[in-house]
Amino acid sequence: MKKQYIIPIFVPHLGCPNDCIFCNQKSISGQKENITKFKAKKIIDDYLKNIKDTDAQIEIAFFGGSFTAIEAEKQEELLKLANEYIENGKVQSIRISTRPDCINKEILKRLKKYQVKTIELGVQSANDYILKRSNRGHTFSDVKKASKMIRWNGFKLGHQMMVGLPESTRIDEINTAKALVKLKPKMVRIYPVLVVKNTRLEEEYKNGEYEPLSIVQAVEVCKEIVRIFADKNIDIIRVGLQNTDEICEPDNKNSQVVAGPYHPAFRQLVESGMWYDSIVSKIKKLNVKVKEVEVSVNPIDSNNVIGHKKENVKKLKDTYDVDLILKQDENIKQGKSKIEITKVYNN
Ligand code: SF4
Numbered sequence: 001m002k003k004q005y006i007i008p009i010f011v012p013h014l015g016c017p018n019d020c021i022f023c024n025q026k027s028i029s030g031q032k033e034n035i036t037k038f039k040a041k042k043i044i045d046d047y048l049k050n051i052k053d054t055d056a057q058i059e060i061a062f063f064g065g066s067f068t069a070i071e072a073e074k075q076e077e078l079l080k081l082a083n084e085y086i087e088n089g090k091v092q093s094i095r096i097s098t099r100p101d102c103i104n105k106e107i108l109k110r111l112k113k114y115q116v117k118t119i120e121l122g123v124q125s126a127n128d129y130i131l132k133r134s135n136r137g138h139t140f141s142d143v144k145k146a147s148k149m150i151r152w153n154g155f156k157l158g159h160q161m162m163v164g165l166p167e168s169t170r171i172d173e174i175n176t177a178k179a180l181v182k183l184k185p186k187m188v189r190i191y192p193v194l195v196v197k198n199t200r201l202e203e204e205y206k207n208g209e210y211e212p213l214s215i216v217q218a219v220e221v222c223k224e225i226v227r228i229f230a231d232k233n234i235d236i237i238r239v240g241l242q243n244t245d246e247i248c249e250p251d252n253k254n255s256q257v258v259a260g261p262y263h264p265a266f267r268q269l270v271e272s273g274m275w276y277d278s279i280v281s282k283i284k285k286l287n288v289k290v291k292e293v294e295v296s297v298n299p300i301d302s303n304n305v306i307g308h309k310k311e312n313v314k315k316l317k318d319t320y321d322v323d324l325i326l327k328q329d330e331n332i333k334q335g336k337s338k339i340e341i342t343k344v345y346n347n
Pocket of ligand 1 (some may be wrong): 122
């Protein structure tokens with residue numbers, strides 16, 4: 001399989017008509033200034049210089065703000081630049097992210113003209129009350145409408161959803177995942193809400209109106225959501241915000257994160273938690289008191305089976321007095337496992 005590379009170009013808050021309660025795009029994107037064609041070109045050229053693999057699949061991704069809410073001229077300028085790299089064969093595709101209420105026929109026509117392949121929509125929740133409470137400025141019916149138009153016009157559809165928004169419950173978040181499945185996205189990103197500096201959420205947090213999820217709570221709900229998408233073969237391209245100089249431990253002096261379920265390996269916590277649950281459930285079905293279990297998995301899964309800092313190994317020992325032995329087997333499909341009981345307690 002060809003190796004995939006993404007050249008991320010952050011478009012901070014440019015033209016976004018909204019002010020979502022949790023968002024300070026400038027700190028999330030790690031950039032204080034607006035992007036220009038010249039800056040974008042430099043970013044692309046710098047990335048391309050470092051990609052030595054001649055067979056690579058390279059994508060330019062305009063992330064961060066609400067791309068299609070930018071004035072049309074600016075969109076054209078950035079898309080035209082990205083399209084030139086497709087035309088000269090240096091890049092294979094373009095991806096943008098935007099708001100569901102910033103999609104219409106004219107916008108899609110422009111994106112098509114410049115060969116944009118993937119459109120990701122910031123959905124966040126399927127519950128209109130929660131969307132309003134977070135000042136999203138759109139409803140779930142905008143999401144449905146935009147998602148259909150994107151798919152019908154031949155683009156790849158992506159969705160982004162959040163867990164832990166103000167007044168959102170686990171049930172709301174599971175319902176959001178189920179509602180998104182019906183809209184047939186090809187890929188999803190799941191973001192636990194972090195309280196970021198200079199946002200309205202920070203004010204609410206400081207005056208006690210908002211309490212963020214703990215890491216354990218966020219991991220638990222993300223495990224359920226990941227399962228819903230994985231069961232439908234929807235590609236889960238991110239779980240947790242990407243670590244940057246500014247999205248990092250709240251006690252780091254450059255961090256923009258004030259509170260919330262930040263963890264540098266959040267996705268691993270979710271995936272290894274799912275492995276733990278699956279191993280425990282298999283052991284519980286056996287009619288013996290297990291002392292040692294050998295779990296064979298594809299090498300890609302081995303870190304998640306062991307868990308972050310060997311968490312799963314320790315938890316199995318502490319909770320069930322079971323020793324976990326890991327075996328790597330290339331012949332086992334990713335996500336699958338073979339479990340063998342190697343020792344049992346006699347009594
Ligand atoms: S729509 Fe996106 S960019 Fe605009 S304020 Fe909300 S999260 Fe930030």
